[in-house]
Amino acid sequence: MSCDDFKILLSAYVDGEVDPKERVEVESHLTACQSCSAELDQLYRLKELFRYLEVKEPALGFRGRLSAKLATARQDLPFWYRIKVWTSEQLPQSLVYAFLWLILIIGGTSIFLKYQPMKPFVNTAQVQSSQLEELYAEDILFEPLHLSNQGEELISFNLEATPFDDLFEEPDSGG
Amino acid sequence: MSENLPDTISEETIIRRCQDGDHQAFNLLVQRYQKLVYNFIYRLAPNWRDVDDLAQEVFIRVYKSISMLKEAKQFKSWLHRIVINLYYDEIRKRRRVKEVDLEDNPKIEAEVLHTASSGNNPIRSLEEKELERVLQKAMNRLSPDYKVAIMLREIQGLSYEEIAQTLKCSVGTVKSRIFRARELLKEELREYLQ
Numbered sequence: 001m002s003c004d005d006f007k008i009l010l011s012a013y014v015d016g017e018v019d020p021k022e023r024v025e026v027e028s029h030l031t032a033c034q035s036c037s038a039e040l041d042q043l044y045r046l047k048e049l050f051r052y053l054e055v056k057e058p059a060l061g062f063r064g065r066l067s068a069k070l071a072t073a074r075q076d077l078p079f080w081y082r083i084k085v086w087t088s089e090q091l092p093q094s095l096v097y098a099f100l101w102l103i104l105i106i107g108g109t110s111i112f113l114k115y116q117p118m119k120p121f122v123n124t125a126q127v128q129s130s131q132l133e134e135l136y137a138e139d140i141l142f143e144p145l146h147l148s149n150q151g152e153e154l155i156s157f158n159l160e161a162t163p164f165d166d167l168f169e170e171p172d173s174g175g
Numbered sequence: 176m177s178e179n180l181p182d183t184i185s186e187e188t189i190i191r192r193c194q195d196g197d198h199q200a201f202n203l204l205v206q207r208y209q210k211l212v213y214n215f216i217y218r219l220a221p222n223w224r225d226v227d228d229l230a231q232e233v234f235i236r237v238y239k240s241i242s243m244l245k246e247a248k249q250f251k252s253w254l255h256r257i258v259i260n261l262y263y264d265e266i267r268k269r270r271r272v273k274e275v276d277l278e279d280n281p282k283i284e285a286e287v288l289h290t291a292s293s294g295n296n297p298i299r300s301l302e303e304k305e306l307e308r309v310l311q312k313a314m315n316r317l318s319p320d321y322k323v324a325i326m327l328r329e330i331q332g333l334s335y336e337e338i339a340q341t342l343k344c345s346v347g348t349v350k351s352r353i354f355r356a357r358e359l360l361k362e363e364l365r366e367y368l369q
Contacts, residue, residue: 011354015328017335042361045368050329052306058213058227063205066231070201073235 001025006036014043190247193238201241205234211331212258218330219262219322221311229265233258252341255331259323259341266319306367313363317356324352325360 006029012018013026030037184203192200213230216223223229236257244253314322327338338349361368 056217
C-alpha cells in the first residue's frame, strides 16, 4: 500500500474508525514512514482546532416564539392527528385508553355474536312448530323429545342426543 | 394529561409521548435539543442571519412528522437529517434569489465572522477567537457535502455509522468525504497546523 492509500486510512484512524487489521497496518506503516507520521500530527492538530468552536445557543425566548409558530403549524396537521393531540391535552391518557378498550370489546363482542353459529342457542329452546322444517333442514335440530299444546304449539328438543347414532347399524354378527 | 415530566425521563419515553401528541413532552424535547440544532445550523451557515428562524423551522418539521418516526432510538439521526435537508433546501432557495454570498463580499464576510467569533465568553483569549475565526472561514469554503460530513463528525460527534445513517449513504462514502474535507481544511489552515 502506498502513502497515498494510507492517507485515507489515517483520517479514519484519528477518528478511531478503523478495524483491528487496519489499525495494525497503519501503526506498522507509521513506524517506518516519517511523511505519514507528520501527516498524522497535522490531522490531530486539525481535530484540536475544532475545540475552539464555541457552542452557540439560541437567543432568549426561543421556545416562546416556537410555541406561537407551533400553534399555527397545528392547523396543517391531519385531522386524525389533531384529534389525538386534542385528546392528549384535554383527557387523561388512562381514560382515553379505557375508552378505546371499551369500544374494542363492544365491537369484538358484537362481531362475535353476529357470526356465531345458531346451534348452541337452540339447547332446550322452545320452537314454534311452523319453524320446525327449516330447523331440520339446516341440521340445527335433531331429536324431538315431546310436544306440548299450551296456547301455541310448542316443541322442545334435546340436543344431548347423539345426532348420528341412527346412521350406524350394528353389523350382523351371525352372518 | 399534564402531569409534570421529570427531567430524567428517558428519550424514548419523551419521543413516544410526543408521538401521542403530548405538548409537554415536545417542550422537553425542544429544551434538550435546541442548542444542538441551533449550533449545528449556525456552524453550517454562520452568514445566514435567520439561524434562529431556521432552528425553529426544524422543530416545526419535527413536530409535524414525529408520528412517522418508527424507532425512537433513531431520533438523533432523524433530527440531523431534518437539519441537513433544511440546510440544502435553504441553499437552493437562496441561490435562486441570489442572496449575497460571503465569498463575493469580503467586507460582509469580515463583519459576520467577527460576530461569529465574538461569543459571550469573556475569558476566551484573542488567540482562541482567532483560531475559531480562521477555522470557520475555512469551513465556509468547503462544499456543502464535505462541510456536512466533517461537521457531523467534529461538531456533532457522530460515528461514521451514524453519519452514514443520517446521510443515507455508505460508510465508505462518509470516510471519503471526511478525508477530502480534511485535506481541504489542511490546505487552508496550513500555517496554523505547523
